[in-house]
Amino acid sequence: MEDTRTEAEAALDPAALAAALVRDYVADNVEALNRLPPETAAAVLAHLPRERAIDILDQADLDAAPDIVRLFPPNLAASLLTGMAADRAADVFRQIDEPARSELLSRLEPESSAAIRRLLVYPPNTAGSIMTTEFVSVPSSWTVGQALAHIRKVERTRETIYAIYVLDPSSRRLLRAVTLRRLIAAEPEAPILSAARPQEPITVTGLVDREEVARLFTKYDLLAVPVVDAAGHVLGIVTVDDVIDAILEESSEDVQKFGGMAAIEEPYLQIGFGYMIRKRAGWLCALFISEMLTASAMQSFQSELEKALVLSLFIPLIMSSGGNSGSQATSLLIRSLALRELHLGDWWRVAIRELPTGIVLGAILGVIGIARIALWQNLGFYDYGEHWVLVAITVGIALVGIVTFGSMAGSMLPFVLQRIGFDPASASAPFVATLVDVTGLVIYFGVATVILRGTLL
Amino acid sequence: MEDTRTEAEAALDPAALAAALVRDYVADNVEALNRLPPETAAAVLAHLPRERAIDILDQADLDAAPDIVRLFPPNLAASLLTGMAADRAADVFRQIDEPARSELLSRLEPESSAAIRRLLVYPPNTAGSIMTTEFVSVPSSWTVGQALAHIRKVERTRETIYAIYVLDPSSRRLLRAVTLRRLIAAEPEAPILSAARPQEPITVTGLVDREEVARLFTKYDLLAVPVVDAAGHVLGIVTVDDVIDAILEESSEDVQKFGGMAAIEEPYLQIGFGYMIRKRAGWLCALFISEMLTASAMQSFQSELEKALVLSLFIPLIMSSGGNSGSQATSLLIRSLALRELHLGDWWRVAIRELPTGIVLGAILGVIGIARIALWQNLGFYDYGEHWVLVAITVGIALVGIVTFGSMAGSMLPFVLQRIGFDPASASAPFVATLVDVTGLVIYFGVATVILRGTLL
Numbered sequence: 073m074e075d076t077r078t079e080a081e082a083a084l085d086p087a088a089l090a091a092a093l094v095r096d097y098v099a100d101n102v103e104a105l106n107r108l109p110p111e112t113a114a115a116v117l118a119h120l121p122r123e124r125a126i127d128i129l130d131q132a133d134l135d136a137a138p139d140i141v142r143l144f145p146p147n148l149a150a151s152l153l154t155g156m157a158a159d160r161a162a163d164v165f166r167q168i169d170e171p172a173r174s175e176l177l178s179r180l181e182p183e184s185s186a187a188i189r190r191l192l193v194y195p196p197n198t199a200g201s202i203m204t205t206e207f208v209s210v211p212s213s214w215t216v217g218q219a220l221a222h223i224r225k226v227e228r229t230r231e232t233i234y235a236i237y238v239l240d241p242s243s244r245r246l247l248r249a250v251t252l253r254r255l256i257a258a259e260p261e262a263p264i265l266s267a268a269r270p271q272e273p274i275t276v277t278g279l280v281d282r283e284e285v286a287r288l289f290t291k292y293d294l295l296a297v298p299v300v301d302a303a304g305h306v307l308g309i310v311t312v313d314d315v316i317d318a319i320l321e322e323s324s325e326d327v328q329k330f331g332g333m334a335a336i337e338e339p340y341l342q343i344g345f346g347y348m349i350r351k352r353a354g355w356l357c358a359l360f361i362s363e364m365l366t367a368s369a370m371q372s373f374q375s376e377l378e379k380a381l382v383l384s385l386f387i388p389l390i391m392s393s394g395g396n397s398g399s400q401a402t403s404l405l406i407r408s409l410a411l412r413e414l415h416l417g418d419w420w421r422v423a424i425r426e427l428p429t430g431i432v433l434g435a436i437l438g439v440i441g442i443a444r445i446a447l448w449q450n451l452g453f454y455d456y457g458e459h460w461v462l463v464a465i466t467v468g469i470a471l472v473g474i475v476t477f478g479s480m481a482g483s484m485l486p487f488v489l490q491r492i493g494f495d496p497a498s499a500s501a502p503f504v505a506t507l508v509d510v511t512g513l514v515i516y517f518g519v520a521t522v523i524l525r526g527t528l529l
Numbered sequence: 530m531e532d533t534r535t536e537a538e539a540a541l542d543p544a545a546l547a548a549a550l551v552r553d554y555v556a557d558n559v560e561a562l563n564r565l566p567p568e569t570a571a572a573v574l575a576h577l578p579r580e581r582a583i584d585i586l587d588q589a590d591l592d593a594a595p596d597i598v599r600l601f602p603p604n605l606a607a608s609l610l611t612g613m614a615a616d617r618a619a620d621v622f623r624q625i626d627e628p629a630r631s632e633l634l635s636r637l638e639p640e641s642s643a644a645i646r647r648l649l650v651y652p653p654n655t656a657g658s659i660m661t662t663e664f665v666s667v668p669s670s671w672t673v674g675q676a677l678a679h680i681r682k683v684e685r686t687r688e689t690i691y692a693i694y695v696l697d698p699s700s701r702r703l704l705r706a707v708t709l710r711r712l713i714a715a716e717p718e719a720p721i722l723s724a725a726r727p728q729e730p731i732t733v734t735g736l737v738d739r740e741e742v743a744r745l746f747t748k749y750d751l752l753a754v755p756v757v758d759a760a761g762h763v764l765g766i767v768t769v770d771d772v773i774d775a776i777l778e779e780s781s782e783d784v785q786k787f788g789g790m791a792a793i794e795e796p797y798l799q800i801g802f803g804y805m806i807r808k809r810a811g812w813l814c815a816l817f818i819s820e821m822l823t824a825s826a827m828q829s830f831q832s833e834l835e836k837a838l839v840l841s842l843f844i845p846l847i848m849s850s851g852g853n854s855g856s857q858a859t860s861l862l863i864r865s866l867a868l869r870e871l872h873l874g875d876w877w878r879v880a881i882r883e884l885p886t887g888i889v890l891g892a893i894l895g896v897i898g899i900a901r902i903a904l905w906q907n908l909g910f911y912d913y914g915e916h917w918v919l920v921a922i923t924v925g926i927a928l929v930g931i932v933t934f935g936s937m938a939g940s941m942l943p944f945v946l947q948r949i950g951f952d953p954a955s956a957s958a959p960f961v962a963t964l965v966d967v968t969g970l971v972i973y974f975g976v977a978t979v980i981l982r983g984t985l986l
Contacts, residue, residue, distance in 0.1 A: 097728055099748045133748070220713070227714045234691055234710070234752075252709060253691070256677070257684045271554055290777060291556045291590070293770040295691075295752070312769055313750045319773065320747060323780030324864040330787055331860020331958060332853055339870035340861060341878060348882075349889055352857050356932075359853050360894050364901055366845035371911050377841060384834060384841050388823035388848055388966055395852075396789055396816050396959040400809050403788020404797060407781040413796035421798060425805075432806055437817050444821055454828050475813075501788060501958035502853040509845055 086112065090119035098124070102131045110136040114143035117152075126155040129164075132317055135342065138167040141176070150179035157231050158184065159204040159314065162191035190307075199285045200278030202318060203299045203308035204231040211241040212248070216267055217260030223252070232311050235296040237273075238264055245304035249273035251295075275300045278307060282318040287412065289315045325497075326410065330403065332359065332502035355502070362506045366391075369513045376517055380528040382456050383520055386441075386467050387513070393437055394474040394512040395505030398482030401426060402504050405486045409496045419487040426483040427476065434475030438468035459527045466523045470516040477515065478508045543569065547576035555581070559588045567593040571600035574609075583612040586621075589774055592799065595624040598633070607636035614688050615641065616661040616771070619648035623658075648765075656742045657735030659775060660756045660765035661688040668698040669705070673724055674717030680709070689768050692753040694730075695721055702761040706730035708752075732757045735764060739775040744869065746772045782954075783867065787860065789816065789959035812959070819963045823848075826970040833974055837985040839913050840977055843898075843924050844970070850894055851931040851969040852962030855939030858883060859961050862943045866953045876944040883940040884933065891932030895925035916984045923980045927973040934972065935965045 093101045093116065105113040105128065113136060117125045129137060129152055141149050141164055153161050153176070165173055165188055177185045187205045194200030208230050210219045223233050236255065238248045248268035258267040275298050276285055288297055289312060296309045325335035334351040336343055343351075370377075377384055405422065408414040414422070445464040448454045456463050482504045486496035521529055550558045550573065562570040562585065570593060574582045586594060586609055598606050598621055610618050610633070622630055622645060634642045644662045651657030665687050667676045680690050693712065695705040705725035715724040732755050733742055745754055746769060753766045782792035791808040793800055800808075827834070834841055862879065865871040871879070902921040905911045913920050939961045943953035978986055 095728075097731075097749060099750070131750075224714055227710060233713070252713070253684060256690070256709070256713075257681055271552075274554075286773075290770075290773050292554060293556070293588075295769070312752070312773075313747075316743075316747050316769075316773060316776065319776055319780075320868065323776075323783070324868065326780070327783055327787055327864050328860045330784055331856045331858075333857040333860065336861070339868075340865040341871065341875070341882075345882070345885070348886060352854075352886070353890055353893055356850070356853055356857065356890055357893065357897060360846070360850055360897060363846050363849045366849070367842050367901075370842040370845065374838070374842075377838060381831070381834060381838070384844075385824050385827040385831075387841075387844060388827065388970065389817070389820050391845055391848075392820045392823070392852075392959070392962060392966060393813070393817055395849075395962065396813055397809075399788045399957075399959055400790040400813065401788075403785045403790065404793065407784050408797040411777065411781065411796075414798065418798070425798075425802070428802070429805060429809070433810055433813055436810055436814065440814060440817060444824075500856075502849075502856050505849060505852065505962070509849060513845065 086115035087119045089116045098127045101128050102134050106135050110139040114140045130157050130160050137164045154181045154184040157204050158187040162188045194278050197282050199276045199280045199299050199310055202314045203310045205308045206231045207309040208233050209237040209239050212238045212265055213241050214264050216258045216262050219264050232296055237306050246306050283322055286315050286319045329497050330500050332500040359502050359506050365510045369510050373517045390516050391509050391512045394478035394508040397475040398478035398504035398508045399501040401479045401482030402499050405483050406497050409486050422483050426479045430476030430479030434472035438471040441471055442468040462523050466520045470519040473515040474512045481507050543572035544576045546573045555584045558585050559591050563592050567596040571597045587614050587617050594621050611638045611641040614661050615644040619645045651735050654739050656733045656737045656756050656767055659771045660767045662765045663688045664766040665690050666694040666696050669695045669722055670698050671721050673715045673719050676721050689753055694763050703763050740779055742767055743772050743776045786954050787957050789957040816959050816963050822967045826967050830974045847973050848966050848969045851935035851965040854932045855935035855961035855965045856958040858936045858939030859956050862940050863954045866943055879940050883936045887933030887936030891929035895928040898928055899925040919980050923977045927976040930972040931969045938964050
């Protein structure tokens with residue numbers, strides 16, 4: 073490793089750094105290592121006691137874990153990966169390309185590499201991809217005391233011991249879940265099943281989306297949920313810390329998607345330039361091309377504009393109001409749908425609320441708009457021509473129509489997307505604004521044609 | 530209560546409903562009760578065994594809890610509230626107005642009402658407002674075995690027993706935190722401090738924002754964090770289930786704020802009409818009034834528009850591109866700032882990334898825009914006049930300028946807001962679009978003046 077270190081890095085002595093780290097929390101070690109280049113981080117980790125190095129590699133926040141692992145001498149890499157939680161090791165392997173992945177996997181102890189291989193088959197963002205295979209299970213024939221003695225023995229190698237799964241002794245199918253809490257409170261000689269919840273345990277299959285898993289955790293206040301196969305055998309468990317990470321990632325994705333871009337998981341400063349352009353250009357081009365319809369709409373109103381150029385003054389104002397009201401409605405609805413407060417069948421309940429909401433909001437803006445034109449005209453700031461009253465009325469009525477349409481379109485779009493099988497969170501603010509813009513122009517010029525006929529038009 | 534029930538509700542026999550509920554999970558009971566009017570839900574709860582009724586009231590998802598509690602006969606209300614977790618009971622009391630709040634509080638057992646009163650002093654969204662006072666603490670002079678025996682005894686009255694706090698026997702200050710896991714694995718006759726983590730425990734004060742608490746949970750993979758006073762006495766603990774609820778609420782708020790509205794906590798269908806109008810009208814009016822600057826900008830370019838009306842055709846297209854690129858940049862940055870991936874001092878790192886990003890994205894849109902105009906002109910769809918090439922070049926160059934400005938403004942806005950003491954998540958898509966719109970018009974007409982001088986202008 074020596075040859076890859078620059079002089080400046082060599083000045084930081086990895087052994088001294090490692091000695092300083094042991095006294096801190098593992099999470100703080102991760103933050104410190106994230107600030108170092110992967111080469112130095114790998115050297116520091118190599119100087120740490122094996123247990124601490126494994127604890128650090130087990131943290132999902134360690135940014136350069138795949139790079140660090142590949143910088144280790146192969147034997148050290150294999151030893152540390154074998155010690156890591158299988159779900160976290162699988163996460164690291166997911167970010168290592170072939171052939172290095174298979175090469176490294178083959179160096180691990182057979183049991184570890186088999187466990188990791190089983191996790192690698194699950195697509196990202198599924199329960200299977202975030203589960204750990206290191207959980208506690210006991211046969212239903214045991215007593216509470218036997219189970220506790222077993223837990224004491226295996227504790228060090230399990231990700232959590234707060235949920236214990238009781239299996240049928242012959243079929244090994246999941247019968248019940250017991251919390252460590254119940255076990256502690258129960259009599260040692262009582263049968264384990266007497267300490268279990270009377271209900272069937274809450275379970276998921278490996279392909280369930282992690283968002284759905286998060287929903288179960290919040291609904292049932294779980295600390296872990298077992299992942300089972302079709303026959304009811306426990307394949308692994310998803311623990312609460314992985315679920316929190318998933319919830320945070322999903323909500324970042326929701327905000328990014330709402331901002332009108334493809335979701336990016338990496339921290340901002342680690343996103344490659346080309347990657348960022350690709351993630352942003354796609355939606356930006358799609359929106360731009362849709363928005364070109366506004367140019368077509370404007371072209372068709374060219375003769376009206378020639379006769380009444382004053383109408384052009386308010387186009388940006390009116391269009392943005394439609395987009396803003398739509399964006400509000402969408403932001404309200406996508407979260408309600410995501411949190412399952414609303415279901416697809418509730419669309420009409422929402423529609424009959426958004427209609428009056430849009431009319432009232434549009435009327436408020438309309439009054440402000442009319443006041444603005446009257447004020448400017450009467451204070452002599454600008455001359456909107458002899459028919460300024462009619463122009464003001466046109467703007468006011470158009471605002472009611474556009475804000476109402478914006479609220480309706482913005483609130484219905486997430487339902488439409490969900491209905492046709494898309495994530496309702498794909499309904500971004502720019503998407504809604506684009507949808508509303510062309511209609512906004514049509515409403516504006518439509519109102520103008522009626523109000524200004526015989527005067528300006 | 531009988532007189533408040535309608536005939537249709539009376540048809541549902543609360544006793545029969547209650548009998549059916551006991552067999553299900555508490556979380557499912559909550560869902561069932563949420564579908565009933567509060568009067569019926571209260572009647573059903575009154576028929577349930579006390580322990581189950583308390584478990585149900587302890588769920589934060591029970592929507593009408595404050596109404597239900599007030600519908601109970603006073604003695605039943607006092608008995609159930611006394612049994613509830615103090616943090617959840619305080620939550621319910623927060624939603625009951627005076628004088629009913631004090632009246633009901635005075636009926637509780639003195640110990641419970643004192644605990645609830647202590648929680649009620651903390652402002653919403655702070656660690657103190659979501660903490661529970663039912664935690665396990667033991668003096669540092671005890672052995673592991675003594676602590677386990679104590680835990681067995683108090684288990685039923687504690688919200689969690691997975692984190693145990695070790696206090697100085699005389700000052701009762703917090704010394705260390707022990708997990709139940711370590712306790713189980715340790716020898717019974719070992720001193721409790723030998724099972725504790727060697728580090729000082731992670732703590733918060735009661736006024737720390739719940740978002741900051743959530744960050745500590747994810748960083749240190751905690752199941753609970755103690756809330757301490759200035760002297761180091763434990764006031765209560767925040768548990769992981771409350772933190773997950775907080776994370777979900779915060780992320781809903783972030784999406785709503787990003788959509789350009791004040792945050793609303795209630796499920797959509799429970800929001801009152803007047804309340805919703807107030808929450809949405811504020812930002813909508815503020816944006817509308819700011820956006821009026823576009824009308825002023827348009828007024829000042831009136832003579833250019835008269836000479837070259839063709840320029841008006843592309844105003845909606847150009848303005849929306851600036852808003853969209855700004856909205857993308859903002860959505861990327863507010864999450865990075867919220868998750869502390871970026872700090873205030875990183876603004877210049879972001880600026881030097883967004884500048885080239887904006888130029889490349891603008892150039893991509895510019896090329897598409899020029900192609901669109903050339904295509905329409907040459908296919909005879911529309912005649913942009915003899916100087917159509919210059920018009921196309923104007924649109925292309927203006928797009929580069931506007932998208933670059935949009936990316937820069939959108940990425941810097943969250944930093945500016947954080948710098949002046951606001952939540953960076955207040956930087957909504959409509960806010961950015963409004964910010965970019967006026968500048969967009971100035972850039973567009975500025976480019977036009979240079980390119981079209983001597984021909985159209």
